[in-house]
Amino acid sequence: MTKIAIVTGSTRPGRINRGVAEWVLAQAQLRSDAEFELVDIADFNLPLLDEAYPAAYQNYTNDHTKVWSEKIAEFDGYVFITGEYNHTVIPALTNALSYLNAEFNNKAAGIVSYGSAMGVRAAEHLRGVLSELQIAHVQKTGMFSLFTDFENFSTFAPTELSAATVAPVLDQLVPWAKALEAVREGALVAA
Template identity: 70%
Template structure:
């Protein structure tokens, strides 16, 4: 079954396919004429001509143009009370704080209070209606790359992160991502699924990945204490993210 939606202006429900394809094809006029008969001239009064609609939210200017350094966001992947996700993200921030080749910032998804996806228009339209969406869009637009802190939940990425990604599209295009994951299997399955989502958002994702085990890198499954071996995999991953972020800035 094709999903249908009712557009807020009161139009009849239609499929997303029809919404995206209802523009006239190039070379076709609004009025068709029979073969051999000249098409009548149609004049549209100025007052009735549809006005061009610009997106409400546009991606910010490329941060590399300001200081020559890529701007990288460490994005949390959970907001559940008692989650260890933010403590892992804060550890990542502390490890990269001394780098001089990038500006790094911690972005906590919980700060945006995003409900279950409730925008009426597809994200590609950038026709955002809700203040929380607009704030999330503006923040993501600031960055050249991302480090997602991902936990595995039901053999996939956590719902808070996948929901947040569903709100946006263009804000992520032609940027880069790396992953710090954790779980009973190191979060490997969560990242596998997340890579597929990011590919659709046109985000390049580096090969190197940091994986922490709930059994070896957490005390009592609650206090983050990474082993030296697993902690040592962070720097090579960040190196890739930074270098790729610089490269992708040239094609945006």
């Protein structure tokens, strides 16, 4: 069965990111075309990137990197949950992505963003990072507004209109994740 991780994008105390990720996971688990699991980057205690070698070498020296690598390698695809911070991706997510490379190659991803402008700038910046990691990102994006989809800017309570943006992401992501399994198998045979 195709496995997809719903990856949180924040580690801050009092973060709203985890609530969005849990909601997306609940929506995804209503489907039967893939297995979905929440992966909370806060659980991995990743400091500011502290590996001596570029991630592409996979010459990891720190235990936290090795554990993060093993977890991410389990999946065929990802849904990255990002808020917009200073008109870009939340720094904790960028840091977590920077630790790895090959574990992400030839896999698929969707993006769910939120912010005062629905996180669209963060989503667009994240697409550049994902491209560099050879992650095929789908066109549809789940988008939520801090003004209408959060009670008191803290409790996630999406409007029906915003909630409807997530199903198209999953509708595109699952077939892409399945298709890229064959690409990864072909790359192994060629090696």
